[in-house]
Amino acid sequence: MPMTAKRASRFNRRLLIRGAAAGAAVPAVLPTTARAAAGTASRTPSSAKTSDATFQWLGTSGWRIDTDGRTILFDPFLSRFETGLFKQSFNPKTPLTTDGETIDRHMGRPELILVSHSHWDHLNDVPYIAAAAPDARIVGTETTYHLLRAFGVDKARIAVVKGGEALDFDGLVVEAVSSRHSRNDAYSYFVPGTLTSPPPRPQTVSDLPEGDTLAFQVTLPDGLSAFLMGASDFSERDAAGLRPDVAMVATPSTSATHRYAPAC
Template structure:
């Protein structure tokens, strides 16, 4: 990474991250009646968008990470398309700086939706952080992602806490549960999939973007005892029959290209029963550095608009609201509920 890139991010975070990190909670519109009673019972839940599909969930001084990818490495060839032959170009200084300055603290849990570079690549560095060495951090992912994490040099003591899961798992943690759903990856315009494939054993160290293969794509629903439930999706596709009955209060919806996927996101909202709050994700350009003055312009505005139209079709009464996150800004999803 060039020094100028680090300096830009350091300056933004050091100055309170004007336009990026907001110290006060951003209030949400009034939430659906089904979780009104949770406001007084549960700890406040904060959601911080890390860019691409990445999120931090923060509650009661604890946190869970989902698809934390901060390196924002080059991914496109000369034609502008995803190029699987490009080298993996991690940005360890940015990962460390954001982890130090912007995250709540050591996560209890890291959730990984699938093995692609923009979801998995920074997880080994985060797990190896010396500042988190005295805290137990579990990771949930599919078997392919577990093998890729080992191949990328994840410390052995952390690998002992990398748990391979599949759709149908519903795991209980202290004060919250995590339900795992089988999902699908989005399709490219020609209906193909980027870096498809799986790994049944630990491969050689991945060196190109295409070496980080998808495996099985998963979605996760985190339900806080006495608080809201949050569905986290990392791609813009849906296996709707897998999600039937999930009924999250909040849904984080992947909104990368989905023209080849029939009826998305309407089928997603129908399967979920129209959550109270929707948050788009995976709708930035994936490469503009965190802290860059043009970062906000890297976000596709039509992603939120597409969600708003789908929400209006699903809930003409306005009971489903779409919020537009900003990079590294904490949203308090209980405020105003």
């Protein structure tokens, strides 16, 4: 479950928040500089400034970012239903369910929902949130697009990206970064594959393939930038040149990826 207690803290220019170590909604106090133009990676040093942004961990790779009355959700999975994954008895036919009461308590009023990939523990709650927040826009892969269409989400609300795009949502700049999914001990991962058309309405966790993985760099109107990862692997080449103030870096559970920590 997400933790909502706030604590004040002063950070260095780049903040690394790792998995379970990041539990609280943290007000950001960072040296930042506004981006000169959307989509550019260049940054110039500036004096320290205070941002009113708060970051609330929602569990797994999920985050809620609030700034000046605006809310962004990233991989919001709050329903937390049991699949057996952490009990060595994973059931791929586990039914997809939503915990509306918990979602309502923590989702806020999002205007943007960013989805790294389409596995259940990243996408499952997005259709519910989309219905509860009808003005929210969703950014994700083509597979995410087709799955959300299967759940009945209006296609006009979904922005499909592949990596390399820089989108300006009224001063909230979202840069999509081609990324990679975490690896297991067999050097693979659960339910790979992509979709090119909407499937029948998904019913179980195995109905939600990965569909490629994205990371995002979000730059807020006050200049604070945050890099968001939805899995514990990434493309170093595609992320080259990004200089976020805050980085949410997923911690791998295996050593399958070569020199993961040094690359980060």
